[in-house]
Amino acid sequence: MTVATWTPDTAPLQGLGLMRLSDDGWGDDDRDPARLVRAAVDAGVSVLDTAEMYGNEEVVGRALRGCRQDVTLCSKFGVYWGPSGRMDDWSVRADPATVRSAIDGSLLRLGVDHLD
Structure with missing residues (x-):
């Protein structure tokens, strides 16, 4: 696992949270997620943030x-x-096996070999 080490001189300046990024409209110029991400990166965004729960x-x-x-x-x-799917029906798990499984799943879904 690679862990990013930032100093005040190397810390990213701008990030984009991708919680609402969805597949709706893929290929439609006005709603194309790839265009949104690329436009953000072209504008200087250097951190992209998602989550398995998104x-x-x-x-x-x-x-x-x-x-x-x-x-x-x-x-x-x-x-x-x-199981209810209600907003108040959730739990947090962070045991070592869950961490490994979650990271492996994210790498596979993202199609990347590491998270920063």
């Missing part, structure tokens, strides 16, 4: 094709919805 890591991975090397990529884990 359900969009595959979309983020496709959007990153061609610009992965230009960003610090983050993904969160540990929040799991309960």
